[in-house]
Amino acid sequence: MKFPKPQTLKSIAELISCDYVGADDFQVLGMNEIHVVEPGDIVFVDHPKYYDKALNSAATIVLINKEVDCPQGKALLVSDDPFRDFNKLSDHFKPFQSANSQISDSASIGEGTVIQPNCFIGHNVVIGKNCVIHSNISIYDDTIIGDNVTIHAGSVLGANAFYYKNRPEGFDRLLSCGRVVLENDVDLGAACTIDRGVTGDTIIKEGTKIDNFVQVGHDTVIGKKCLIAAQVGVAGCVVIEDEVTIWGQVGITSGITIGAKAVISAKSGVSKSLEGGKSYFGIPADDFRSKYKEIASIRKIPEILEVLKKKGDF
Numbered sequence: 581m582k583f584p585k586p587q588t589l590k591s592i593a594e595l596i597s598c599d600y601v602g603a604d605d606f607q608v609l610g611m612n613e614i615h616v617v618e619p620g621d622i623v624f625v626d627h628p629k630y631y632d633k634a635l636n637s638a639a640t641i642v643l644i645n646k647e648v649d650c651p652q653g654k655a656l657l658v659s660d661d662p663f664r665d666f667n668k669l670s671d672h673f674k675p676f677q678s679a680n681s682q683i684s685d686s687a688s689i690g691e692g693t694v695i696q697p698n699c700f701i702g703h704n705v706v707i708g709k710n711c712v713i714h715s716n717i718s719i720y721d722d723t724i725i726g727d728n729v730t731i732h733a734g735s736v737l738g739a740n741a742f743y744y745k746n747r748p749e750g751f752d753r754l755l756s757c758g759r760v761v762l763e764n765d766v767d768l769g770a771a772c773t774i775d776r777g778v779t780g781d782t783i784i785k786e787g788t789k790i791d792n793f794v795q796v797g798h799d800t801v802i803g804k805k806c807l808i809a810a811q812v813g814v815a816g817c818v819v820i821e822d823e824v825t826i827w828g829q830v831g832i833t834s835g836i837t838i839g840a841k842a843v844i845s846a847k848s849g850v851s852k853s854l855e856g857g858k859s860y861f862g863i864p865a866d867d868f869r870s871k872y873k874e875i876a877s878i879r880k881i882p883e884i885l886e887v888l889k890k891k892g893d894f
Contacts, residue, residue: 581757581779582610583673589641589655592622595672596665601647602655608641611669613799615817615835616780622669624662663745667755670779674757677703677721690727702738708764720776726764732792734771737762741778741798741816754778756798763787769794769810785822797834809846821856830865 589606593599609620614630614637617623623639625631634642635651642650643657643666650656659665683689683701690709695701700718707713708727717731720738731737737760744751758777762768763785769792776782777799784790787805794808797816802808804822812826815834820826824838827846832838839856849863859868866874 581612581670581674583608586620589657592641592669593657596657596659596668598657598659598665599647600655600657601650602641606641606655610779611666611673612639612779613817614639616777616799622657622666624666626662663752663754670755670757679703684721696733714770720760722759722776724759724761726762726766726786728765729762729767731768732770732772735768735773737774738776739773741775743778743798743816758782758799763804766790772796775816791828803840824856 587608588604589600589602589608590604592608607620608622611622614623614634617637617639619638619640621639622641622643623634623637624643625634626645631644631648634644640653641655641657643659643662645659645662647656647658679702682699684703684705686703687701687705689695689707690711692710693707695713696715698716699713702719702721702723704722705719707725708729710727711725711729713731714733716733718736723738740756741754743754745754756776756778758779759781760774760776761781761783765787766784767789769790771792772790772794774782774796775798780799782796782799783801785802785804788802790808791810793811795813796802797814797818799816800814800818802820803824806820806823807825809826809828811829814832817835818832819837821838821840823841825843827844829847830844830850832850836850836853838854841857842854843859844850844865845861848861848865851864854860854865860866861868862871
């Protein structure tokens with residue numbers, strides 16, 4: 581997320597009442613999660629295990645819970661609770677705005693687009709030309725939808741990221757101020773849920789077709805011309821490259837990449853990145869050939885046990 585205008589290190593520190601290391605006028609342009617940071621961004625870190633990753637990231641301002649050696653060209657915001665203060669900044673620069681109409685006055689809807697009854701279209705939503713938005717759909721603030729997109733009834737675009745910190749008093753939610761972006765010619769089935777990015781974008785690229793009851797987590801990027809069947813669950817920060825096919829009831833863990841033109845069979849559980857151009861199935865999902873060898877070996881176990889029994893070795 582970029583700020584409406586450049587800020588300074590001192591002004592940001594004053595907003596969250598924290599100490600800082602760096603020049604008062606050190607420029608701050610925005611804030612982002614570590615996988616999408618750019619120079620000028622703030623990234624937060626609150627565990628020593630991830631200090632090096634944050635300090636060596638593209639971010640030039642690190643919101644951290646301990647003063648450490650600051651790499652050249654970077655600055656620190658030293659807070660007793662970076663998670664809390666990242667939320668403060670989100671709330672300051674992108675506060676929640678309530679709506680008093682079904683279609684916000686700030687929404688832009690392209691020529692030839694049809695909006696069926698009982699839809700909610702939030703602030704700053706952009707919908708392109710010749711789209712069909714069926715009934716009972718909620719499109720949260722700042723969502724961007726291209727041309728020739730169809731969204732079927734009951735779907736929700738832009739709900740909060742499933743991102744929490746476990747505190748003694750209960751779970752504390754990281755505020756979501758990112759967007760959902762659907763490019764041209766995307767079809768979205770009934771009762772799908774596409775969560776917004778925390779500070780960046782959840783993106784479904786051109787020509788991808790998604791079936792009913794599919795969940796896509798925050799900051800996930802789905803490539804061009806993918807096919808995703810019903811009841812697939814994709815966690816946050818996943819990259820699915822172009823022309824991937826994912827069949828029904830597949831579950832995909834967070835932060836992994838699925839290579840272009842991969843095919844994942846129904847009911848598979850994907851727990852690691854998968855190379856493109858191959859077919860996978862199983863829990864955990866693996867290459868077809870490896871999985872068939874595994875199944876063949878398992879089927880031989882009773883036969884092996886019988887042989888061992890006859891020999892008296894079992």
